[in-house]
Amino acid sequence: MDVRQLEMFKAVAEEGSFTQAARKLHVSQSAISRQVKLLEDELQGKLLHRGARRVTLTHAGELLLRMASRVQQDMAEVISQISETHELRRGTLTLAGGMTVCMLILPRLLRKYRSLYKHVDLRVVSGSSEEVAGMLRSHEVDLALLTLPIVARDLEVLPVLKEELVVVTAPGHPLSRSRVVDAAELGRYPLIVYEPGSNTRKVIDTFFIENNIPMEIAMETENVEIIKAMVAAGLGITLVPYMAIAREARQRRIAFARLRGRPLHRETGWVYLKSDRVPRTVTEMLRLFESLKPQFGIRPPAV
Secondary structure (H helix, E strand, C coil): CCHHHHHHHHHHHHHCCHHHHHHHHCCCHHHHHHHHHHHHHHHCCCCEEECCCCEEECHHHHHHHHHHHHHHHHHHHHHHHHHCCCCCCCCEEEEEECHHHHHHCHHHHHHHHHHHCCCCEEEEEECCHHHHHHHHHCCCCCEEEEECCCCCCCEEEEEEEEEEEEEEECCCCHHHHCCEECHHHHHHCCEEECCCCCHHHHHHHHHHHHCCCCCCEEEECCCHHHHHHHHHCCCCEEEEEHHHHHHHHHCCCCEEEEECCCCEEEEEEEEEECCCCCCHHHHHHHHHHHHHHHHCCCCCCCC
16 A cells, blocks of 8 residues: 555545546546555455446445545645745645635735745635635645634634624615614615625624614625625615725725614634644744734724
8 A cells, every 4th residue: 555546546535436536636547446456455345336427435445535634634744844844935825715805805915925935835715614614624725714703623713803894885875874873774774795604694693683673685695796786786785894895985986884882893713723733834824914914904984
C-alpha cells in the first residue's frame, strides 16, 4: 500500500466513479482500476461495490477512506510545517464566507495578503453557514468568515466584527424622511430580506418576534445586490449592515435610517477547525485582518 494508491482510491470513493476519478487525477481509468484492485488484493477484501452507474463503499472501504483522509491531511501538515521553518513562501489557503463578506471584505483583505505572500495559493468559496461548516470539517476550506452564532465543539469561533443593521428604503419612501424610525413602523411595509436559515435572517426574525411586529415578506434572497436593487426600485424595505449600503447611500441611490432605541446588530467571526497546530497561512490571515479591521464594519453616521 502506498500513498498514490490511497489517493486513487480516495478519488474513486469521493467521485463515485472510476471515470470521474481518472479525470480528476489526470490519469487513465485503467491505471486507477489496477491500483484499486491491488489494494483489494493486499487487504484481502472488496473495498467498493461496483454498480452499473455508481461505485459505493463497502464497510472495509469506509474504514480505508477515513484512514486515507487522515494520511492526506497528515502529509499536508508535515509539508506545511517544513515550509514554515522558513519564511511563508508557499502553501494554499482556502477561504469561505457569505455573499456580503465575499463582496465587501475579502477582496481588500486578499489583495493585501497576496502582496505580502505572493506564492501562497488563495482560493475563495461562498455558501451558507451550514454548508461552509461542512466544508471546514472535510478540509475543503481552511478558514471562514461567517455570521454568528456558530456553535460546534469541533470548530474554533473568533468574533471579530459587530455590525449595525439599518433600515434601507428607496429615496422618497415615507421612512426616508427621518434618520431614526420606530421598530413598529417596519410592520407597515413589505420586506425584502435574506433567505430563511441564514444567521442574519435569524437575527431579523428574532427582532420582529421580540417586538411583536408583523412581517410581510415580498422577497427572500441571499444576494445583497438583488436586495438593494429591489429596494431602490421601491418594491420593499430591508434591514442590512450599513457597510453593505454605504456607497449607495452616499450616492443617494437609496436611503437609510437607524432604529430608535436599542440598535440591531449582527456579529461576524472567523471559524476554523480546532487543532493543536493552526497552519501559519491561517494565523497570518487572522493577524492581517486585525491590522485592517478599522476599514471594515463601517458605522452609520451619528444622528
